[in-house]
Amino acid sequence: MPEGDTVWRACKRLDQALGGQELIRTDFRVPALATTDLSGQTVLEVVARGKHLLMRVSGGVTVHSHFRMDGSWHLYRPGERWRGGPDHQVRAVLETSSWIAVGYRLPVLELVATDDEASVVGHLGPDLLSPTFDREQAIANVQADPERTISEALLDQRNLAGIGNFYRTEVCFLLGLHPWRPVASVDVAAAVDLSRRLMKANLRNGAQVSTGIDRPGQRTWVFERGNKSCRRCGTKIETASIGTPPRDRVTYWCPTCQPEHL
DSSP: OOOHHHHHHHHHHHHHHHTTOBOSEEEEOSGGGTTOOOTTOBEEEEEEETTEEEEEETTTEEEEEEOTTTOEEEEEOTTOOOOSSOGGGEEEEEEOSSOEEEEESOSEEEEEEGGGTHHHHTTOOOBTTOTTOOHHHHHHHHHTSTTSBHHHHHHOTTTSBSOOHHHHHHHHHHTTOOTTOBGGGSOHHHHHHHHHHHHHHGGGOSSOOSSSOOSTTOSOSSTTOTTSBOTTTOOBOEEEEESSTTSOEEEEEOTTTSOSOO
16 A cells, blocks of 8 residues: 655645646546536645545546555556556556656546545644654554554554654664554654654655665565564565455554564
8 A cells, every 4th residue: 555655745735846837638547527628727736644645636636546456547648658557557647748647557636625634634633744743643643542453553544644654663673662562661752753764765665665675685684574484583574464354454563573562
């Protein structure tokens, strides 16, 4: 699932290409928006809010999308071949005189009034990548349920927005936290700070890296490395599902570097 840094980079590209430009053609390929036409409107800005993408258009309208597991936006020049997937996976086409933005496999695509964006993102906690990130509120949100596992608390977008399975898994490893460790026994400030630091560092990368080595097969400590040897101690990395369906996710940890009991 794309995480906050991936959405932030997508927003930046879309904003640079479409911001301030008039839409000359729009094509929404979802039933609820089949008759919607935003041509003649101007794209004011494209911003990220956690894992949500908000494209604000003149006339007080926002195009709200969420990538979930494999959604994406691609940019093409007029006449360029689209390469994001087959045509039946296209959910939106937004065209200006210079660029065509194509949304693929977007499970969430809707129009909301810009003044009512809170209806789709108001439940989110502080955005880790926001320049006005409210650190104290994020820490307080995570600490509000001391018996919850740190894994679930970090992944809960109501606590802090943007962190996904990659970051929560790698942060737990780097801090030596067993995934099922209760929040009450964790230095929550350290977990929040490290999550933000890693995400901000990866804004410059095309890939998510936690080891400091941006090469295939060497970018992560434990994430998606189940049954492989821990890079630090050689112990076999374990995997299990954590959380309540349908919000459960596979997590990875080293039982030596991340002991269950202190």
